[in-house]
Amino acid sequence: xxxxxxxxxxxxxxxxxxxxxxxxxxxxxxxxxxxxxxxxxxxxxxxxxxxxxxxxxxxxxxxxxxxxxxxxxxxxxxxxxxxxxxxxxxxxxxxxxxxxxxxxxxxxxxxxxxxxxxxxxxxxxxxxxxxxxxxxxxxxxxxxxxxxxxxxxxxxxxxxxxxxxxxxxxxxxxxxxxxxxxxx
Amino acid sequence: xxxxxxxxxxxxxxxxxxxxxxxxxxxxxxxxxxxxxxxxxxxxxxxxxxxxxxxxxxxxxxxxxxxxxxxxxxxxxxxxxxxxxxxxxxxxxxxxxxxxxxxxxxxxxxxxxxxxxxxxxxxxxxxxxxxxxxxxxxxxxxxxxxxxxxxxxxxxxxxxxxxxxxxxxxxxxxxxxxxxxxxx
Numbered sequence: 578x579x580x581x582x583x584x585x586x587x588x589x590x591x592x593x594x595x596x597x598x599x600x601x602x603x604x605x606x607x608x609x610x611x612x613x614x615x616x617x618x619x620x621x622x623x624x625x626x627x628x629x630x631x632x633x634x635x636x637x638x639x640x641x642x643x644x645x646x647x648x649x650x651x652x653x654x655x656x657x658x659x660x661x662x663x664x665x666x667x668x669x670x671x672x673x674x675x676x677x678x679x680x681x682x683x684x685x686x687x688x689x690x691x692x693x694x695x696x697x698x699x700x701x702x703x704x705x706x707x708x709x710x711x712x713x714x715x716x717x718x719x720x721x722x723x724x725x726x727x728x729x730x731x732x733x734x735x736x737x738x739x740x741x742x743x744x745x746x747x748x749x750x751x752x753x754x755x756x757x758x759x760x761x
Numbered sequence: 762x763x764x765x766x767x768x769x770x771x772x773x774x775x776x777x778x779x780x781x782x783x784x785x786x787x788x789x790x791x792x793x794x795x796x797x798x799x800x801x802x803x804x805x806x807x808x809x810x811x812x813x814x815x816x817x818x819x820x821x822x823x824x825x826x827x828x829x830x831x832x833x834x835x836x837x838x839x840x841x842x843x844x845x846x847x848x849x850x851x852x853x854x855x856x857x858x859x860x861x862x863x864x865x866x867x868x869x870x871x872x873x874x875x876x877x878x879x880x881x882x883x884x885x886x887x888x889x890x891x892x893x894x895x896x897x898x899x900x901x902x903x904x905x906x907x908x909x910x911x912x913x914x915x916x917x918x919x920x921x922x923x924x925x926x927x928x929x930x931x932x933x934x935x936x937x938x939x940x941x942x943x944x945x
Contacts, residue, residue, distance in 0.1 A: 579923070593835070605789050609930040618923030651777070653928045737945040739763070739802030744837045746793040749936035752929065753944070756937045761921040 579759055580678055580710045583614055583751065584623035584670050587631065589725060590718040600717040602631050607638055609748040610715075611657040617755035620677075622660045623670045635663050667714075667728065674712060682712035686729040687754060688720055689743050695734040698757040705758055713754065715747050763943055764862055764894045767798055767935065768807035768854055771815065773909060774902040784901040786815050791822055793932040794899075795841040801939035804861075806844045807854045819847050851898075851912065858896060866896035870913035871938060872904055873927050879918040882941040889942055897938065899931050 585606055588599035607624065614622040626632055641647045643655045664670045667684075674682045685701065686692075705711060714721060714729075726732065736745060736753055745753070769790055772783035791808065798806040810816055825831045827839045848854045851868075858866045869885065870876075889895060898905060898913075910916065920929060920937055929937070 605930070605932075609933050612928055612930055613933050615926045616920075616922035616924075616929055653926075656926065657928065736800075736940070738800035738939075739943055739945070740800075742799045742837075742840065744796050744841065745800055745936065746789070746796055746932070748789075748930070748932055749793050749797050752933035752936045753940045755922075756920070756940065759923055760937070761923070 579618060579705050580708070581619050581705060581759065582621045582623065582674055582682060582710075582712045583610065583619055583755075584625050584667075584712060584714050585610060585747065586667075586714055586716050586721060586725065587624070587626040588628070589722045590716045591720055591722055593719050595719070597722055598718060599628055599631075602626060602634055603717070604638060606717065606748060607635065607661060608654065608657070610751045611660050613752045613755050614660045615657045617759040619660065619755065619759070621662055621674070623662050623664050625664050625666060625670060627665045632663055667725070670712065674710065678710045680710045682710040683730040684728055685711055685713040685731045685733055686721060686726050687713065687715055687733050687735075687750065688726060689735050689745070689750075691735055692726065692732045695732045697734050701731065701733060702758050715751055717747060763802060763889050764892070765803050765889060765943065766805045766807065766858055766866060766894075766896045767794065767803055767939075768809050768851075768896060768898050769794060769931065770851075770898055770900050770905060770909065771808070771810040772812070773906045774900045775904055775906055777903050779903070781906055782902060783812055783815075786810060786819055787901070788822060790901065790932060791819065791845060792838065792841070794935045795844050797936045797939050798844045799841045801943040803844065803939065803943070805846055805858070807846050807848050809848050809850060809854060811849045816847055851909070854896065858894065862894045864894045866894040867914040868912055869895055869897040869915045869917055870905060870910050871897065871899055871917050871934065872910060873919050873929070873934075876910065876916045879916045881918050885915065885917060886942050899935055901931060
């Protein structure tokens with residue numbers, strides 16, 4: 578059983594000009610990535626969001642599907658949203674995982690652009706299968722800031738399609754990353 | 762260069778009770794799957810939607826990103842949405858592809874549940890690489906109706922994760938299917 582976690586970072590990320598911003602939560606980021614996380618057996622899916630109003634929106638969405646009308650309408654969705662946890666920053670996320678697993682997670686970053694010293698999907702898949710705890714970070718907006726990228730233990734190679742265009746949504750990118758690392 | 766198309770079917774699909782319905786368009790289904798389609802080199806992405814009001818909503822969304830303020834804000838998105846075409850049913854979709862390619866597409870269906878005589882991803886990947894025209898159908902709601910599934914030339918194996926849960930969003934499923942069939 579793999580010990581892999583994912584986190585969707587809302588701060589610090591870049592806007593399209595490369596400036597550091599906090600993004601707003603997107604409803605389907607919560608749902609889609611939670612469903613992918615459960616399908617591929619991740620241990621948890623963190624929303625990293627320091628803004629308190631935004632945190633409240635997250636709680637309302639999760640509550641609706643876990644205890645409100647949503648639970649009755651679609652109980653499968655409640656099960657996926659059990660994976661979702663809310664934290665204010667990376668440090669708190671690492672702390673929670675460390676306390677859960679008794680081991681600090683290796684930080685894996687993803688980026689649509691080629692970085693230095695990237696690790697291939699096949700290599701990381703092997704490492705995960707060997708055991709150890711991993712936290713995969715995904716950036717919202719125009720991606721993780723350089724500062725966040727620099728905190729990584731492992732920088733995963735970008736997803737390559739068939740051409741120059743690589744503007745996948747973070748929801749699609751997360752699905753593909755989980756499938757490549759953990760799919761059967 | 763592969764000659765693969767995808768279509769997102771809004772009718773006929775099932776609701777959660779298995780009844781035949783027409784679903785409403787989801788904004789992010791258009792965006793996410795268009796971006797994945799362009800990333801993985803698909804030739805086109807059809808929205809199959811017979812409802813005229815719903816068609817009008819699709820046109821408005823596409824217009825906003827291709828000619829409205831969206832084009833200025835995010836020109837990459839306009840490029841992805843060039844892949845999107847609107848048709849009323851499967852017959853019209855097949856007709857358009859046939860006229861474009863000079864060859865009728867093989868119909869590939871996807872389903873979260875195991876069907877009889879499914880083809881593996883590896884096998885279909887090889888077939889695509891050999892040439893030929895393929896149209897991959899994805900269902901909205903609770904999936905394609907039995908009637909739609911019965912029209913397939915090829916029934917693709919379901920995406921397997923690590924457990925029993927397989928309720929991926931159609932956006933995530935499409936991303937994984939394109940990656941498995943066409944990714945590098």
